[in-house]
Amino acid sequence: MEKKHSSHQFRSNTLPALVMVGPVALLLVLLVAVPLVYVAVMSFCTTDEYYNVVFKFSLANYGKLLSPDYIKIYGQSILIAFITTLLCILIAYPFSYIIARTKSKRKQLFYMLVIIPFWTNSLIRVYGWRTFLGTNGWLNNALQALHITTEPLDFLYNQGTTVLGMVYCLIPFMILPLYTAIEKLDGSLLEASSDLGAKPVKTFFEVILPLTASGIFSGSIMVFIPCLGYFFVSNILGGGNSDVIGNLIERQFKSGNNWPLGAALSIILILVTLLLVKIYKKLGGDMDSLGV
C-alpha cells in the first residue's frame, strides 16, 4: 500500500502538471509577461516630435515622476484607495457574514442579488449616481420637496463622490471572497468556542477573523489596486478634480501622447503593488496559507 501510494505520486507528474498548468502558463507568458517587458522597455524610451516612441535609453521619465507634483497625486490616489478599501471591508464583512450564515432558504437569492447589479454596465451605473446626486438630481429634489433644504446641495465632483463611486464599483470584489471564506467556516467550531465559554467578541477575534482573513486579504487586493487605476470613476463623479494614478496614465496614453512616460508610471504602479504584497508577506507570513 505504502509503496503503491508513493509510486502514484512519483510516476508521471510531468505530463499532468503540463496539461494542467501549461495553458495558463502559456497565456500568462505570452499575453502578460511579454507585453509587460515591452512596456518596461518603453518606459526607458523617449518620443520624437510626432509622439512616436524612440528607442533611445533615457532615465528622464523616471526623473520626472519623482517630482513633488506627481508624488502628491500618488498620495491622493493611495488615500482614495485606502478609504475605499476600508469602507468596503466595513460594509462587506457584516453583510457577507449575514448572508453567508443565514439559514434562510433564499440564501442563494441574496447572493445573486449582489451580482445582478453588476450585469448592468458599470459606466451607466456610475452615471446613475451623477443623475441621483446632481444639483437638479433626485436627492436634491427630494430634500427640497421635503423642505429639509432650501438650496440644492453640492454633492458631486469631489473626492467624496469619487470614493463613493469606487466603493460602488468595487464592493462585490470584497463581498465575493468574504462570502466564500465565511461560508467555509465550520459551524461546530463556533459552537465549540462558545461552549467553551468564549464571549462572541472573543470568538470573533480569535476564531472567525483568523479563519476568514484570507477573504479579507484577497478582497483588499481586488479592491485597493483597481482603485488606483479606475480613471473613469474619477472622470464621471470626480469631474476631473480628484485624479487617481490611472488618470495620469490614461492622460499620457491619450491626450498627452507620451507613451514612455505612461509606461514609466505603470511600472511605478506595479512596483508599488509588489511592495504592498511584500510587506504583507513580511507581516502576515505565508501567502499560500491565506489562499490568495
Add this chain to the structure above:
Amino acid sequence: MKRKNKKAFHGIFNVAFCGLVYLFLFLPISVIVVNSFNATTSKPYLSWKGFTFDWYVELWSNTSLLSAFGNTMIIALVSTILATIIGTLGAVGMYKYKFKGKGILNSLLYIPVVIPEIVLGISLLTIFSNVNIPRGMLTLILSHVTFCVPFVIFNVRARLDGYDNSIEEASMDLGANRIVTFFQVTLPVLAPGIGGGALLAFTLSIDDVIISYFVNGQTKTYPLKVMESIKSGVSPDVNALSTIILIGTIVLVVLTQSNLLKKKKEE
C-alpha cells in the same frame, strides 16, 4: 425572554443592514430604469418630460447598439468558458504539483489583477500590433480570457484552501485513474469555487470597457457603445436596453430559485 429579545433585535438589525446595502447597490439602477421611460428627446436627457414606452420600440431599430450587445454576449460566453477551463486546471495543477518556475507563474498571476486595466490594454495592443494579429473579435476574446483567468484561479484556490488531499488519494487507491478522479472527486468539491469564478469572469467580461477600448479594432461591444453615449448623456434607448437586461437576469434568478425551492420541498 431577554435572550429572545436580543435575538429579535439581531434579526432586525441584520435585515436593516442588508437592506441598506441592497439599496446602495440598486439605487443607480433605479435611475436607469426610470430614465428609460423618460419622454425627453433633448440631450442630455435629464429633465423628466413624461412617461413613454417609445424608447423600447426605438431600441429595436438601433441596429448598431443591438449588434454591439450581441458581440458582448459572444465574447463573454466564449472567454468565460475558456477562462474557467484554463483557470480551474491551472489552480488545481499549481496546488498539486511542484515544478520549475511555479513562483514566477504565481507572481505572473497577480499581474493582470494588479496592473491597471489601461496598462494591460496598452501592452496587449502593442503585442497584437507587433505580431500583426488583426484587431477584432479574436483579440477581444484573447484579452478577456487573460484578465479573467486569475479571478477564476483565485476563486478555485479559496476552495482548495480547505481541500483534503487524502480523498483524492483514496479515490486513486480504489483504482480510479487521474482523469476519473479529477472529474468525480476533485471537481465536485471545487464546484462552488469554479462556479463563483465563472460567474465573476462572465460579469467582468460583459462589463469591460478599458481593455476592449484598445484591442477592439472596428468591433464594437456594448460597453464601448455606452462609453460613447455617456459622453453626451446616456440616451434613453441605452437605458431601455439595460433595463431589459436587468429584467432578464432577475427573471432568470427568480426562476432558478423557485425551481430549487420546489425541488427541496419534493425531496
Add this chain to the structure above:
Amino acid sequence: MKKKIISLMMCAALAMTALTGCGGTEKKADNGEINIFVWTEYVPESVFDKFEEETGIKCNVSTYSSNEDMLAKVKSEAEGTYDIVLPSDYMVQSLIEQGMVEELDKEALTNLSNIGESYLNPSYDPGNVYSVPYQGGVAAIAVNTAKIDKEIKSYDDLFDPSLEGQLVVLDDYRAVIGMTARSLGYSMNETDPDKLAEIETKLLTLKNNVKLYDSDSPKSALISGDANVGMIWSAEIALSMEENPDIKVVYPEEGAYVFMDNWMILKGCKNYDAAMKFINFMLDTESAQLVSEEFPYLCPNTAAVEAMGSDYSENEAKNPPAEVISSGEYVENLDNETLEIYNEMWTKLKE
C-alpha cells in the same frame, strides 16, 4: 446548486445572443463600407443615415474626444482601420507632415464651391490638398445670468475668486492653458519659459473655480445646473441656451481660442472612392444644414448659411461674429520641450 444557476444563465445568455443576432442583422451594404473617426457630439446620426441611403455605402462611425486622442488611436491601429478623420487645424498640419494622409481628389469634390472663400486655402494646408473644412468654432464663455451676478466679459474674469466652484471648463490642456495665456495678453502658443512660468502661476488660481472638466458634453453641467459658468465650445453654449434661456454667450475681449475642423483621408484607406464620395456629400448644402440643426457650430458652407436664414446667422452662439474669428487665435504645433511644460502645468492644475 450554483452550477445549475450558472448553466441556466449561460443558456439565457446564449438565447439573448441569438435573439440580438436576429434583431441586429443589418441591411447588407452593396457598395462597401467606410470607417469614419470623428469628434463626439459633432456629426449627427441622420447625416450618416442619409448618406447610406443615397449611396448604399455603409458607415462605421467611432468617436474621439481630442485631436491627440485621435492621433494616439490611429497610430496604434493597423493602417486601414480608419479611412476618414476629422482633425482640427494644427492636427491637419501635423498629419500632413507625418505623411499619414492621402491627397484629396479635387475632381470628386464637386461641392467644394459651397465653401466660403475665406475658409479655403488655410495656412495649415495651403491649396486644400489634403483637407476640406467641416465646421469651426470658438472656446467661448457661457454664463447662467440667473445665478451669476458678476458681469463676465473676458477670460480674465473667469479667474475671479467669486466664481469658486462654478466653472465647467474643457478637459483640454491646450484650451485651458491657452485661455490663461490670452488672459495675460500672451499667445496661446507661448514658448518663452518666463512667460510660461507666469501663466502657470495664474493657471493654478483657476483651480478653486473649476467644478468639473468636460470636453465631450459640457452643456450637460450647465443645463443641469451643476455649473453656472463655462469655458466651452460655442455650439455647446448655443444648445444649452435652447434648454435654458438664462444662459448667455460671451466672447472674451482678449481674443478667443478659435478652431476649424477638417475632413481628411488616412493613408491605407481601403475604399478611397467611397471616402471621397462621403467627403463631397458632407460639403453638400443640405448635409451642412442637417449638421447645423443638431450641432450649430460655425458653418463654412455659405450656401447652407444663406438657406438657414436668420435663425442661424443672427444667433451669436451659433454663428460667431466675424470679428471674433478674425481676432481669435488658432492652436499651433509646439516643440516637445514646451509641450512638456504645458503638460506639467496641466498635471499640477488637476492634482
